Amino acid sequence: MRPVVLCFSGLDPSGGAGLQADIEAIGQAGAHAAVACTAITVQNSQQVIGFEACAATLVEAQATTVLDDLPVRVIKSGMLGTIDNIAMLTRLFAERIIADGTPFVLDPVLVANSGGSLGDEQTLVAAFRKLLPYATLITPNTHELRALSGEQDLHIGAQKLCAQGTHAVLVKTSHDFDSGDIEQYLYVQGEMIHQSTLSRLDGEFHGSGCSLASFIAGRLALGDALTAAVIAADHWITQTLIAADAPHPDDAKAQLIPNRFVKITAST
Ligand code: PLP
Numbered sequence: 480m481r482p483v484v485l486c487f488s489g490l491d492p493s494g495g496a497g498l499q500a501d502i503e504a505i506g507q508a509g510a511h512a513a514v515a516c517t518a519i520t521v522q523n524s525q526q527v528i529g530f531e532a533c534a535a536t537l538v539e540a541q542a543t544t545v546l547d548d549l550p551v552r553v554i555k556s557g558m559l560g561t562i563d564n565i566a567m568l569t570r571l572f573a574e575r576i577i578a579d580g581t582p583f584v585l586d587p588v589l590v591a592n593s594g595g596s597l598g599d600e601q602t603l604v605a606a607f608r609k610l611l612p613y614a615t616l617i618t619p620n621t622h623e624l625r626a627l628s629g630e631q632d633l634h635i636g637a638q639k640l641c642a643q644g645t646h647a648v649l650v651k652t653s654h655d656f657d658s659g660d661i662e663q664y665l666y667v668q669g670e671m672i673h674q675s676t677l678s679r680l681d682g683e684f685h686g687s688g689c690s691l692a693s694f695i696a697g698r699l700a701l702g703d704a705l706t707a708a709v710i711a712a713d714h715w716i717t718q719t720l721i722a723a724d725a726p727h728p729d730d731a732k733a734q735l736i737p738n739r740f741v742k743i744t745a746s747t
Contacts, residue, residue: 481511482700483549485542486693487568488557489518489530489588489597495736496591496686497558501693503739505555507715508697513549515541518560520597524685524726524734527595532560535567542571552700554581557689558588560598565606572613582699585614585645586692587623592685593734600626612644616705618692624650634664634671641669647705649695651677665709673706675713680720685734691716714746 484505491497498514505512515538520530545551554576559565572583587607589600604626611617611627617640621633628636637648647667665673691712698708716737723735 480550481509482552482702483511483513483545484553484555484693484696484700485545485549485551486512486514486555486557486696487517487538487542487559487564488514488555488689489520489560490516491520491522491686493523493685493736495524495734496689500686500689500737500739501555501557504690504693504715505697505700507739507743508694508701508711510552510697510700511549512693512697513545513551515539515545517564518558518597520558522591522593522595524593524736526593527591527597530560530597532564532598535561535563538564539567539571543575546575551581553584553696555584555586555693555696557586557692558597559603562602562606565603565610569606569610569613572610577613582615582696583613584692584696584699585610585617586688587611587617587619587627588688589623589626592683592688608643611640614645614647615699616647616649616695617645618649618688618695620688621650621652624648634666637664637666638669641666649709663713665706667705673709675710677713677717680717681731682723682725682735683732684720684723685736687716687720687737690719690737690739710746715743718743 630636694712719737722738722741727733
């Protein structure tokens, strides 16, 4: 069968972010997504109303049942919601997954793009610090990178997370400036090994971070090297954002939903 990416992610009923984004992105990358559901959120494209996290024992049971069955090549995590879920995943890596050498793409979700809470930030950050050393790649937004590293400077923050054991960090300057291009940096073991400039697109997107991280995970599962997976994901995500659906076309501030089924044109 196609290589499997096992995702730990939350349900977003709007279908923009979370486990639906993961399933669609991983499918478009050419891999198969399996999902251990970590939380059920109540939200739409505009706001998060609340969420109920799944018990860590239930999340672990979902994951181990899949690990016992399917050829899982990559693990991907998104919203984990509680420190119990983060601690459970940390233990699962220590006891089982790390021995298999399975790559791990960690999207350290702290808040939704709409600004809504997806867990208590301070306790999540403390718990994430123990999970980070197991990550092959983390894909924080600038807010998450600063919260996790305690550094304002994105380059120093990325290097610090590498020094603390994360293999690679992919960071964009997307939330920092209102205009101009977006700079993206890939740090591996503290060294910047890839830098790219992406054109800024108008609008805020709901689920773009989940989609990017999952597409990378899918490509890693297919055997791509890290930089190649990132380049392929950039090409794909840009086209899904250009073709994004606008639930509220008259409101320039409303979030858009990436069209993960857009027909992709070849990169030049
Ligand atoms: N996971 C879930 C379940 C979410 O609801 C969200 C945001 O709403 C995210 C992850 C992160 O989304 P984004 O990719 O927009 O950062």
